[in-house]
Amino acid sequence: xxxxxxxxxxxxxxxxxxxxxxxxxxxxxxxxxxxxxxxxxxxxxxxxxxxxxxxxxxxxxxxxxxxxxxxxxxxxxxxxxxxxxxxxxxxxxxxxxxxxxxxxxxxxxxxxxxxxxxxxxxxxxxxxxxxxxxxxxxxxxxxxxxxxxxxxxxxxxxxxxxxxxxxxxxxxxxxxxxxxxxxxxxxxxxxxxxxxxxxxxxxxxxxxxxxxxxxxxxxxxxxxxxxxxxxxxxxxxxxxxxxxxxxxxxxxxxxxxxxxxxxxxxxxxxxxxxxxxxxxxxxxxxxxxxxxxxxxxxxxxxxxxxxxxxxxxxxxxxxxxxxxxxxxxxxxxxxxxxxxxxxxxxxxxxxxxxxxxxxxxxxxxxxxxxxxxxxxxxxxxxxxxxxxxxxxxxxxxxxxxxxxxxxxxxxxxxxxxxxxxxxxxxxxxxxxxxxxxxxxxxxxxxxxxxxxxxxxxxxxxxxxxxxxxxxxxxxxxxxxxxxxxxxx
Amino acid sequence: xxxxxxxxxxxxxxxxxxxxxxxxxxxxxxxxxxxxxxxxxxxxxxxxxxxxxxxxxxxxxxxxxxxxxxxxxxxxxxxxxxxxxxxxxxxxxxxxxxxxxxxxxxxxxxxxxxxxxxxxxxxxxxxxxxxxxxxxxxxxxxxxxxxxxxxxxxxxxxxxxxxxxxxxxxxxxxxxxxxxxxxxxxxxxxxxxxxxxxxxxxxxxxxxxxxxxxxxxxxxxxxxxxxxxxxxxxxxxxxxxxxxxxxxxxxxxxxxxxxxxxxxxxxxxxxxxxxxxxxxxxxxxxxxxxxxxxxxxxxxxxxxxxxxxxxxxxxxxxxxxxxxxxxxxxxxxxxxxxxxxxxxxxxxxxxxxxxxxxxxxxxxxxxxxxxxxxxxxxxxxxxxxxxxxxxxxxxxxxxxxxxxxxxxxxxxxxxxxxxxxxxxxxxxxxxxxxxxxxxxxxxxxxxxxxxxxxxxxxxxxxxxxxxxxxxxxxxxxxxxxxxxxxxxxx
Numbered sequence: 001x002x003x004x005x006x007x008x009x010x011x012x013x014x015x016x017x018x019x020x021x022x023x024x025x026x027x028x029x030x031x032x033x034x035x036x037x038x039x040x041x042x043x044x045x046x047x048x049x050x051x052x053x054x055x056x057x058x059x060x061x062x063x064x065x066x067x068x069x070x071x072x073x074x075x076x077x078x079x080x081x082x083x084x085x086x087x088x089x090x091x092x093x094x095x096x097x098x099x100x101x102x103x104x105x106x107x108x109x110x111x112x113x114x115x116x117x118x119x120x121x122x123x124x125x126x127x128x129x130x131x132x133x134x135x136x137x138x139x140x141x142x143x144x145x146x147x148x149x150x151x152x153x154x155x156x157x158x159x160x161x162x163x164x165x166x167x168x169x170x171x172x173x174x175x176x177x178x179x180x181x182x183x184x185x186x187x188x189x190x191x192x193x194x195x196x197x198x199x200x201x202x203x204x205x206x207x208x209x210x211x212x213x214x215x216x217x218x219x220x221x222x223x224x225x226x227x228x229x230x231x232x233x234x235x236x237x238x239x240x241x242x243x244x245x246x247x248x249x250x251x252x253x254x255x256x257x258x259x260x261x262x263x264x265x266x267x268x269x270x271x272x273x274x275x276x277x278x279x280x281x282x283x284x285x286x287x288x289x290x291x292x293x294x295x296x297x298x299x300x301x302x303x304x305x306x307x308x309x310x311x312x313x314x315x316x317x318x319x320x321x322x323x324x325x326x327x328x329x330x331x332x333x334x335x336x337x338x339x340x341x342x343x344x345x346x347x348x349x350x351x352x353x354x355x356x357x358x359x360x361x362x363x364x365x366x367x368x369x370x371x372x373x374x375x376x377x378x379x380x381x382x383x384x385x386x387x388x389x390x391x392x393x394x395x396x397x398x399x400x401x402x403x404x405x406x407x408x409x410x411x412x413x414x415x416x417x418x419x420x421x422x423x424x425x426x427x428x429x430x431x432x433x434x435x436x437x438x439x440x441x442x443x444x445x446x447x448x449x450x451x452x453x454x455x456x457x458x459x460x461x462x463x464x465x466x467x468x469x470x471x472x473x474x475x476x477x478x479x480x481x482x483x484x485x486x487x488x
Numbered sequence: 489x490x491x492x493x494x495x496x497x498x499x500x501x502x503x504x505x506x507x508x509x510x511x512x513x514x515x516x517x518x519x520x521x522x523x524x525x526x527x528x529x530x531x532x533x534x535x536x537x538x539x540x541x542x543x544x545x546x547x548x549x550x551x552x553x554x555x556x557x558x559x560x561x562x563x564x565x566x567x568x569x570x571x572x573x574x575x576x577x578x579x580x581x582x583x584x585x586x587x588x589x590x591x592x593x594x595x596x597x598x599x600x601x602x603x604x605x606x607x608x609x610x611x612x613x614x615x616x617x618x619x620x621x622x623x624x625x626x627x628x629x630x631x632x633x634x635x636x637x638x639x640x641x642x643x644x645x646x647x648x649x650x651x652x653x654x655x656x657x658x659x660x661x662x663x664x665x666x667x668x669x670x671x672x673x674x675x676x677x678x679x680x681x682x683x684x685x686x687x688x689x690x691x692x693x694x695x696x697x698x699x700x701x702x703x704x705x706x707x708x709x710x711x712x713x714x715x716x717x718x719x720x721x722x723x724x725x726x727x728x729x730x731x732x733x734x735x736x737x738x739x740x741x742x743x744x745x746x747x748x749x750x751x752x753x754x755x756x757x758x759x760x761x762x763x764x765x766x767x768x769x770x771x772x773x774x775x776x777x778x779x780x781x782x783x784x785x786x787x788x789x790x791x792x793x794x795x796x797x798x799x800x801x802x803x804x805x806x807x808x809x810x811x812x813x814x815x816x817x818x819x820x821x822x823x824x825x826x827x828x829x830x831x832x833x834x835x836x837x838x839x840x841x842x843x844x845x846x847x848x849x850x851x852x853x854x855x856x857x858x859x860x861x862x863x864x865x866x867x868x869x870x871x872x873x874x875x876x877x878x879x880x881x882x883x884x885x886x887x888x889x890x891x892x893x894x895x896x897x898x899x900x901x902x903x904x905x906x907x908x909x910x911x912x913x914x915x916x917x918x919x920x921x922x923x924x925x926x927x928x929x930x931x932x933x934x935x936x937x938x939x940x941x942x943x944x945x946x947x948x949x950x951x952x953x954x955x956x957x958x959x960x961x962x963x964x965x966x967x968x969x970x971x972x973x974x975x976x977x978x
Binding site: 327330391399403404406407418421422432433436440473478 | 556626658666
């Protein structure tokens with residue numbers, strides 16, 4: 001394999017990491033050149049996306065670096081998702097970044113985080129996975145504290161400490177996995193697992209619980225969710241909006257990859273243990289996230305708990321995958337795709353609104369429909385999608401993922417789906433209470449406002465995405481299914 | 489035609505939303521236009537519906553979501569049979585009435601009429617969907633407009649009531665979704681008729697459990713004791729038009745769901761639990777009637793009478809025979825027109841007196857002869873006087889249910905006696921007696937839109953009362969296939 005082939009396989013990541021270097025250099029050598037930072041960032045994201053599409057066009061799944069990196073449709077799906085998220089966040093945070101004295105660092109770190117995460121979704125080797133996961137984590141720790149204000153710094157430290165513990169547990173799990181199977185490569189691990197050595201069951205289970213801690217941290221899945229509400233509340237909201245979708249997507253992507261390649265899909269002797277584990281995590285996540293969200297008064301904390309609850313919904317899909325559902329993996333992928341539009345829309349609306357009213361208290365959102373009808377309508381739309389009310393994308397995503405769980409024909413998964421739909425009713429209470437505050441109550445003052453141009457564009461894109469994917473879900477659904485097939 | 493009926497209101501809602509602030513006052517005319525268009529479509533559907541042909545008519549079908557991998561195909565599939573055709577007509581009619589009696593809404597009229605029209609599309613979707621997931625989609629879609637309409641334009645504890653309505657319905661329907669998914673998995677399709685034909689042996693979840701998971705959603709919606717507590721609150725605090733829609737068509741979604749989905753798919757379970765269902769129904773009738781007698785608020789009074797009357801629907805259903813089922817289906821239609829009219833009248837009275845307390849009213853007949861007379865007609869129809877549609881429906885129901893459930897039927901018939909009590913007593917207290925000085929200056933129903941709304945419903949009540957076969961022909965053709973299932977098993 002030639003040097004070009006190697007580079008070609010990790011092209012998207014390289015584009016973004018080089019972009020990060022260029023951005024930070026431009027920031028230093030062009031003292032008045034801050035205007036060039038955003039175009040440079042977007043350019044490198046576009047290059048990464050195009051590179052990924054190039055692979056998709058070629059249509060061949062192949063691996064490089066002795067099998068440590070794979071470039072398949074699954075990876076392409078996530079790389080596209082991640083670059084879209086990063087680009088949307090860059091555009092939406094234009095105003096916020098103008099006030100930021102570390103703008104160069106912000107864009108560079110965003111590129112590093114996205115680039116290493118795209119390497120993560122390509123990862124097929126424990127060591128590469130760990131390095132990619134840590135690189136993206138470290139970039140995110142710094143991003144959370146980038147404003148260097150007290151709350152942000154505190155959030156950054158919390159995130160770092162939680163993340164460090166999770167990473168420690170995960171590498172411990174990797175060590176077990178290596179110790180038992182004698183390989184760091186997913187293919188090697190897969191071979192061992194398929195051999196079906198019953199004696200290895202206990203250490204393997206132990207390894208998975210530990211690894212789940214690392215992934216669960218990224219997904220904000222209970223019981224590894226502790227950081228989410230505090231970080232969501234304390235961190236700069238544009239950064240959090242990135243974190244809330246990109247980090248979650250990365251976590252679920254690598255969990256799926258490990259399960260399929262490393263564990264041989266849904267028919268090995270340990271897949272049931274894995275399913276049970278994620279089933280329990282999903283239920284805990286939904287119950288805890290939803291019940292805690294009922295009590296929140298701060299928009300960011302509420303979104304934090306909602307993110308935990310949503311991780312639970314996706315977790316149902318992971319459990320379904322492990323019980324051999326053919327739709328589980330594409331369910332997770334599709335849900336994440338709709339979640340990008342929905343959650344980014346909600347976050348961007350919160351950013352645009354709270355910047356103007358100077359508060360994140362939900363009670364201060366009273367009567368916003370009169371002050372800023374379009375912004376409010378988009379926020380309400382996204383809240384409906386988070387609840388899963390038709391005709392939004394969230395409705396289809398939930399039905400699809402729940403259907404995948406029922407598809408397995410396992411009674412306990414049907415029970416979990418029952419818990420999940422009851423949780424939907426609970427979540428309606430706080431999502432719609434918020435929507436009602438916006439639509440119904442009397443505004444505290446009458447000044448009208450709207451978002452700035454770029455933010456409006458991103459909000460419109462999110463709103464269109466939420467409606468479009470709710471009414472015409474087939475294109476994304478097919479893309480998700482093709483991407484999921486690459487795992488088999 | 490049916491697709492036009494389904495989406496015309498939604499298109500109207502979009503148009504209303506795009507009106508500018510200055511044109512806001514015109515939103516009522518746009519809403520009226522589109523509800524009239526939908527009404528016209530519903531009349532055409534009903535008239536062209538051929539009762540002699542069994543099965544669905546006006547079917548429109550394509551694959552809505554059909555991904556490459558199997559296991560998740562959702563169709564857009566609509567059609568009507570004898571069961572849904574009258575309900576489609578009822579919905580078309582009541583939507584026009586609702587828009588008409590909302591002509592005096594001044595608070596945020598644009599949003600109001602948009603939500604009202606979306607509500608119409610959602611309910612229409614429930615009545616014509618032939619795919620379980622599509623059915624569920626419209627079932628959930630109906631929540632949001634109701635929530636907004638009650639909480640923004642309602643009175644009293646509107647927010648509390650709106651949230652209560654939402655939580656009850658959403659919790660009820662949560663398990664319904666699980667039930668639908670399990671059914672879809674067992675049969676490999678979400679099409680209602682295919683699921684009904686399939687035999688479910690060794691299902692994933694015990695059929696009895698599945699039966700209750702799905703039935704619960706409909707019992708909450710109907711509603712029957714003990715799931716009825718959301719209804720009086722929602723009715724009392726909702727604006728008039730929403731009460732009309734709620735009593736007139738939304739409650740019918742419950743009865744319709746049982747007839748369309750539960751009975752054909754779970755005939756054996758329905759047979760097993762028929763005594764329990766009849767018991768619930770009988771108790772609901774009597775309980776609702778007794779509580780109604782004690783009400784001091786006009787709207788609450790009619791709301792509780794709805795609980796009582798919807799008990800008849802369940803009673804007719806639990807008899808599991810052609811006559812009882814027809815009675816139930818007919819009762820759904822007539823209750824829609826009668827209670828719809830009662831709520832219209834209460835709304836008109838409230839617009840004038842600004843109170844709903846019965847004790848504060850007296851002798852309104854003196855200056856509101858039209859309102860008083862129409863109220864009396866509606867009241868008499870509600871207690872089932874011959875010549876009105878109420879009589880036909882109740883009679884059919886009782887005849888159908890007596891053989892199988894004599895005790896529940898006798899209990900339910902006592903509900904009629906109670907109804908005579910609370911209706912006549914109320915009319916007497918409100919309209920007769922000495923004229924109150926306080927109300928002397930109040931006008932009668934003097935707006936054209938008020939009168940039109942009344943006339944439409946009065947005509948519907950009398951026509952069905954005098955010439956019931958207008959509806960029964962269609963209903964029987966819809967009931968026959970369901971009744972046949974039970975005759976075969978009996």
